[in-house]
Amino acid sequence: MQKKSLDAVLERLMTVFAVDSDSELARKLDVNRQTLGSWRSRQSIPYALCVNISEAEGVSLDWLLAGEGEMLRGGSISPTSKPAANPQEDAILALFRSLEETDRREIQSAAEEKKRIRDIEQRLEDLTEALAVARRPA
Template sequence: MAAPSDAALAKALGISPQTLGSWRARASIPYALCMDLARTDGISLDWLLLGRGAMVPEPQALMADDALVAILATLQGLDAQDQEHVHRVALDRKLLRQLQREVASLRN
């Protein structure tokens, strides 16, 4: 049985509590729904997908969310193997940036 907060969330999303329960059980994120909420309601994708930051971002952060929505839309059109490849490349790029920051801080 869904918790009262799950029932309220399901109602707000326009889905059944069973659908929400299924998503939770499969650890499945409905990216299309998240993108729609971000686009239509201005809800932060960081908040929706990662549980970080404010639900509604500061106005200057909206451009970053728009870019994230575009990236997610592009990823959704790829097959699973290509999505995994893009994810690995992004993680490598993130690690490289972190290492560059660390090296720069050591030089100062």
């Protein structure tokens, strides 16, 4: 594997896991930071690891290793399960696809953080309601 393609694979792995650094990627892959450095110096990444990530995360192995095709496996969604076209979503997706890989990662990370915060807010609201119910006299 050439350096350029190895760096591209590691960039795509960062996209998959929505991380910005080798240290964060190493944590997500459950390997030492030094292991990642070793992959960089050898210009090689374990193929089995890529296959496992592809299966676990639902990403296309072609996309992960070669940058070809759609990121997610099964890119062809059956017509019955495909949501109706939404012009706003189409415009956002077109803009997203026109960006560089690092910009895409930043946007994905921000969106995931926003969802995480919304989930926490919803959980807090649910707990507040449950506490109010528990405090009511029987």
